[in-house]
Amino acid sequence: MDIRALKLKSVEYRKTILDIIKHGGAGHTAGSLSCTDILNVLYNHVMNISPQNFTDPNRDRYIQSKGHSVEALYTVLADKGFYPREELYTLNRYKSHFIGHPTRKVPGIEQNTGALGHGLSMAVGTAIAGKKDGRSYRVFTLLGDGELAEGSSWEASMTASHYKLDNLVVIIDRNTLQITGRTEEVNSLEPLEDKFEAFGYEVRHVDGNDIAALVEIFGQVPFAKGKPNLIIAHTVKGKGVSFMEDAVKWHHKVPNDAEYQQAIQELNLSAEQVKAAV
Amino acid sequence: MELGQSNQDVFAETLLELAMQDHNILVVTSDSRGSAKLVPFGQTLPDQIIEVGIAEQNLVGVSAGLASAGKKVFAVSPACFLTTRALEQIKNDVAYSDNPVKIVGISAGVSYGALGSTHHSLHDYAALRTINNIDIVAPADNFETREAVQAAINHPRPIYLRFGKKPMYHLHPLDTKFEIGRALTIHEGHDVTMIATGEPVTRALLAAQILEKEDISCRVISMHTLKPFDTETLLKAARETRAIITVEEHSVCGGLGETCASLLLRHRFCLPFQIVGIPDEYTVTGSQSEIFDHYGISAEGLAQTARQLLQMERQA
Ligand SMILES: Cc1ncc(C[n+]2csc(CCOP(=O)(O)OP(=O)(O)O)c2C)c(N)n1
Numbered sequence: 310m311d312i313r314a315l316k317l318k319s320v321e322y323r324k325t326i327l328d329i330i331k332h333g334g335a336g337h338t339a340g341s342l343s344c345t346d347i348l349n350v351l352y353n354h355v356m357n358i359s360p361q362n363f364t365d366p367n368r369d370r371y372i373q374s375k376g377h378s379v380e381a382l383y384t385v386l387a388d389k390g391f392y393p394r395e396e397l398y399t400l401n402r403y404k405s406h407f408i409g410h411p412t413r414k415v416p417g418i419e420q421n422t423g424a425l426g427h428g429l430s431m432a433v434g435t436a437i438a439g440k441k442d443g444r445s446y447r448v449f450t451l452l453g454d455g456e457l458a459e460g461s462s463w464e465a466s467m468t469a470s471h472y473k474l475d476n477l478v479v480i481i482d483r484n485t486l487q488i489t490g491r492t493e494e495v496n497s498l499e500p501l502e503d504k505f506e507a508f509g510y511e512v513r514h515v516d517g518n519d520i521a522a523l524v525e526i527f528g529q530v531p532f533a534k535g536k537p538n539l540i541i542a543h544t545v546k547g548k549g550v551s552f553m554e555d556a557v558k559w560h561h562k563v564p565n566d567a568e569y570q571q572a573i574q575e576l577n578l579s580a581e582q583v584k585a586a587v
Numbered sequence: 588m589e590l591g592q593s594n595q596d597v598f599a600e601t602l603l604e605l606a607m608q609d610h611n612i613l614v615v616t617s618d619s620r621g622s623a624k625l626v627p628f629g630q631t632l633p634d635q636i637i638e639v640g641i642a643e644q645n646l647v648g649v650s651a652g653l654a655s656a657g658k659k660v661f662a663v664s665p666a667c668f669l670t671t672r673a674l675e676q677i678k679n680d681v682a683y684s685d686n687p688v689k690i691v692g693i694s695a696g697v698s699y700g701a702l703g704s705t706h707h708s709l710h711d712y713a714a715l716r717t718i719n720n721i722d723i724v725a726p727a728d729n730f731e732t733r734e735a736v737q738a739a740i741n742h743p744r745p746i747y748l749r750f751g752k753k754p755m756y757h758l759h760p761l762d763t764k765f766e767i768g769r770a771l772t773i774h775e776g777h778d779v780t781m782i783a784t785g786e787p788v789t790r791a792l793l794a795a796q797i798l799e800k801e802d803i804s805c806r807v808i809s810m811h812t813l814k815p816f817d818t819e820t821l822l823k824a825a826r827e828t829r830a831i832i833t834v835e836e837h838s839v840c841g842g843l844g845e846t847c848a849s850l851l852l853r854h855r856f857c858l859p860f861q862i863v864g865i866p867d868e869y870t871v872t873g874s875q876s877e878i879f880d881h882y883g884i885s886a887e888g889l890a891q892t893a894r895q896l897l898q899m900e901r902q903a
């Protein structure tokens with residue numbers, strides 16, 4: 310899929326994310342918007358995952374460690390054809406499988422997450438199994454930056470480099486915010502690149518909201534033979550909606566009618582801009 | 588009945604009042620101050636809040652260290668993460684090492700509703716009950732919350748306080764005397780007893796009101812403390828009423844119900860008995876009150892359980 314088509318998809322995804330959060334009455338709005346472009350590029354350009362191959366042991370794997378941004382994942386999986394788009398509108402409803410964190414009751418989801426600091430260990434296990442069985446699949450996992458305070462992430466990192474997991478791709482959604490405020494004020498992470506390098510990763514930076522840059526960086530995987538891959542994706546939390554961007558209060562806030570209308574207008578405008586660009 | 592605030596709100600307000608008087612009181616949070624309503628605390632007493640980031644194990648270990656140096660420490664985080672992920676720190680650093688930390692689990696039980704099982708704590712009574720040297724208190728209303736927080740400040744042992752998110756009805760007259768380890772009878776009755784803990788106590792009381800209209804007299808007990816357990820109040824109910832129902836926002840395994848069952852049997856009581864809680868299955872999805880209703884933790888569901896037990900008793 311070309312860059313322009315992917316860009317248009319991101320806009321549509323963002324509209325759907327806002328729509329289902331508004332309809333469902335709850336959701337992790339800003340974190341979903343922050344990782345929309347990453348999921349878009351992964352599912353539509355990078356990974357071989359589809360409803361048709363989902364039981365194939367050779368498929369790529371995606372584990373969303375920052376499980377709270379599930380609305381983005383549900384939206385992309387619907388677009389991939391894992392289930393009808395209408396089902397998204399059962400989000401948070403009694404007896405619906407579409408709950409506020411990923412569950413394998415929803416087709417296309419690999420692991421149940423939501424408690425932070427679990428995805429990387431599970432991804433490491435799946436990557437080791439892939440090596441043992443001589444399979445070509447790669448394992449992708451997305452972590453929040455606030456999430457990195459969980460010690461388990463660093464335990465898993467040691468295992469990843471010890472087992473030379475160049476089939477593992479760890480993506481950090483570096484939006485610099487968590488619930489309480491800036492990561493650097495809550496519990497400072499920097500120098501993050503140095504930490505990851507010291508733990509044995511081959512590290513790259515990317516603008517995590519730039520489709521072309523994401524396509525380019527994922528195209529370079531594996532970055533180095535025998536080393537796990539780590540991408541620090543510099544993103545904007547709430548990306549795409551002016552008043553949600555980089556605003557801590559939108560972590561888990563639902564837009565009211567006026568906010569929703571304005572957000573959709575802004576997104577429609579950016580779709581027009583993508584279409585107009587040559 | 589009059590609707591009050593959420594127990595979490597009352598916890599945060601009470602703690603702020605107490606901490607303004609006593610600068611030895613510290614709160615430790617793990618990106619959890621917003622959910623715990625502790626933002627005003629952080630603004631008013633910035634030197635009395637310690638933030639460790641999203642790291643619950645670290646939260647409990649750090650709290651144990653602070654307590655050992657003489658601080659009065661409240662370690663506050665969602666009950667689900669605190670009592671699973673940090674269970675080893677609770678067991679070793681707090682309980683076993685006897686550092687009297689006040690472990691505060693917020694948004695407990697199924698408060699987080701449709702956020703799903705990762706965010707539910709249906710195991711915490713069971714897990715903590717089997718650990719020596721930690722008391723367990725789950726207040727039902729704002730009064731019990733305020734009293735429990737006050738009592739916790741100088742509590743000589745580690746203690747776990749469990750709070751939910753929903754506004755609660757006031758259940759007690761203001762002159763009620765609260766004591767950790769002593770249950771409160773909030774409604775007298777002689778046919779059947781409902782022993783409940785935490786937020787479901789209100790639902791038990793509403794069930795008693797339904798039953799009253801049918802001439803069934805139902806005693807309702809708020810068993811706010813699960814450890815140390817008020818055995819005397821339980822046995823008195825077994826002597827004075829013909830059936831017992833326990834009600835909890837917890838798995839039916841290992842919590843209030845099984846505590847009562849084992850004590851009743853050990854004291855040779857055999858009477859119609861039912862444990863109402865969350866069954867051992869993939870928990871139904873929905874809001875807290877949808878989950879409660881689904882599993883019969885509702886006024887009508889509990890009234891029906893009472894009718895059935897009394898029917899059994901008549902047939903026996
Ligand atoms: C173990 C655990 N602790 C706490 C939480 C509650 N929680 C959900 S999202 C969140 C903040 C996450 O921040 P970050 O990882 O930076 O994610 P993002 O900014 O991408 O939303 C917290 C503390 C959780 N889900 N799991």
Ligand SMILES: [Mg+2]
Nearest residue numbers: 454455486487
């Ligand atoms: Mg973040």
